[in-house]
Amino acid sequence: MNGAVLRPLCFMVMPYGTKATLAEPGKGPVEIDFNALWDNAYVHVIEALGYQPVRADQDTGAMIITQMLERLYFADLVLADMTIANGNVYYEIGIRHAARRKGCVLLAADWSSQLFDLAQMRAVRYPLPEGKILPETAAAIQARIKDAIAGLVAGESPMHAAIPGYPSQVNEATAAGMKDQMAMLSAFQAEVRAVRAFPKKERMARAQALVDAYAKGPMIGAVAIALMLMLRDCADTAEDWNVVLKFIDGLSDELRSVPEVTEQRALALSYAGRHVEAIAAVEALVATSGPTQERLGLLGGRYKRLFKDATAPEDKKRFLARSIDNYERGMQLDLNEYYCSSNLPSLYRIRRRAGDEKLAQSVLQLVIAACERARQRGSTDPWLRATLLVAAFDSGDADKAEALADEVESGDPADWQIKSIIGSLELSLMNAGDDVTMARMAAVIERLRPA
The missing domain is CATH 3.40.50.450 (Rossmann fold)
Structure with missing residues (x-):
């Protein structure tokens, strides 16, 4: 042998x-x-x-x-x-x-x-x-x-x-305890769904009451992350976002180190008005855990906010360049995804370098193709319709923008998502074309703007 x-x-x-x-x-x-x-x-x-x-x-x-x-x-x-x-x-x-x-x-x-x-x-x-x-x-x-x-x-x-004793000697008491825990988790998830079903103006108070009920002792990771995402989706004001931050900062060291939690903390920092701290947090995460579309998109979005808020021309130029750079890096990670690429056409047109209009047109076609492909696959991504709406603005297509605005509204997006969408639409509106098209698209923005 x-x-x-x-x-x-x-x-x-x-x-x-x-x-x-x-x-x-x-x-x-x-x-x-x-x-x-x-x-x-x-x-x-x-x-x-x-x-x-x-x-x-x-x-x-x-x-x-x-x-x-x-x-x-x-x-x-x-x-x-x-x-x-x-x-x-x-x-x-x-x-x-x-x-x-x-x-x-x-x-x-x-x-x-x-x-x-x-x-x-x-x-x-x-x-x-x-x-x-x-x-x-x-x-x-x-x-x-x-x-x-x-x-x-x-x-x-x-x-x-x-699982001690896995696979053949698992303690039945442990198994029963896990079944009890899963039953409790199911009941908790029903309570979260109930909060999300309330009118928007009531959701944050309901969310905080649910957090108070479950945050009295140690939380398993699934409960902590569900509460974090619920608070995020109910937040509106800077005060609300500080509540989100307080909740995240009160989690265990182990949970705070989870990349998804780090990303959501950066988002909360930004909506609380602390954009520079948000950028530092995401850049540290990229350095330790690597780039993803989500992380580079977060960076692009935070720099875009700094660009919109800046008054000095040199600051606007610097923040615009960094926003474009991060969105481009995110786009190159996967051309089938549209999060990062959908933000680029309007930014290229604002920058106005030689060749930027051609870049804007080519990326816009890429975005539309990626979105339509996602639709054909039956994607349930809540950002899909919003991304197509931004693309309609970038294309100067008022008819499509008005139809897509109906779809966006029917999806009951969170206020923070609406504000993010409006920020992108306002940038695109700067290049909408003729006065009639611009007026129709401005009306779409006002329709979407939270009361």
């Missing part, structure tokens, strides 16, 4: 072929040759650690789901590369975490950012300055990951760590 068969097996979970990274420009390669990454880096490290390397696409035929599940369960070690957001990789990580107590190690390029849940888990980071995996890159990857993998092989899966 071949002695190699007796070595423990390492099953590699990763994309294969050449894939786009959607990395922020200047922060990572445009594409990665994952086959080269496997051949030139991972195989050598796996063998050096004493394992026999196996990858899914090395089967002679298509690997069916049963084979994949078998290998995820029986492999002595599973390595998972999370550099790009690949659905199969994430799914297989979840299966391994549930199936085996130990022996799953996550890896990712040092410039990459992961989706929320896996971003909280420990991962081995490696340098990846280019995607062809040149010899010097392969050597640097091997040097970075070999000892780190060995040190994490015995790490416990989060599923087994969270």
Whole structure:
């Protein structure tokens, strides 16, 4: 018998072929040759650690789901590369975490950012300055990951760590307690829905009463985040936003460090009038956790507010440039998303450099295409109709703007969302064209403006 068969097996979970990274420009390669990454880096490290390397696409035929599940369960070690957001990789990580107590190690390029849940888990980071995996890159990857993998092989899966006795000896009292907790969570979620169903003028008082009821003792994360988002969506005045800030600042250190909470705190700071503090908070989050469309969009929006409020020409020029820069960086992360790109046409037209009108037109077409694609997919994004409304303003299409305003109103957006939409519409109105079109669009803004 071949002695190699007796070595423990390492099953590699990763994309294969050449894939786009959607990395922020200047922060990572445009594409990665994952086959080269496997051949030139991972195989050598796996063998050096004493394992026999196996990858899914090395089967002679298509690997069916049963084979994949078998290998995820029986492999002595599973390595998972999370550099790009690949659905199969994430799914297989979840299966391994549930199936085996130990022996799953996550890896990712040092410039990459992961989706929320896996971003909280420990991962081995490696340098990846280019995607062809040149010899010097392969050597640097091997040097970075070999000892780190060995040190994490015995790490416990989060599923087994969270549920004592999992999978076959779970304490029934614990199970009953969890069912009680889920029943309480269901009742709590019904109370939150009830608050959101009240007329807007009553919601903040109702929200604060619900917070008072649930914030008397330690809160689980799901309750804390639901209360935070409820307060956010009920806030209107600067005083309301200070209530949101007070709630967030009263959370545990662990919850305050969650990126979503950091983002919402920055939003609250901005609506409380503290734009510079909001920018500093988001920039710190980008530095530690990487850029996302949401974070760069937040930065673009805060600089846009500073631009609108500034009176000195040099300040307006500086804030406009920074707003455009952050929105452009966010747009380049994913051209299928429209949050960042939808803000650019009006800003290009305000800047008025040579070629800016052409840029505005090309980005506008990109925004409309992304929105229509989202509509066709049945997206429930509450910002979709608002984004199309802004695009109608940027296109000078008063008929479409009036129709979309009806749709926006029917969605019952929060006052802070309406104010954000109006801010974008007012910038677009500066380039609306003839007087008749401008008057019709100004009337749309007044329709939407909160009483």
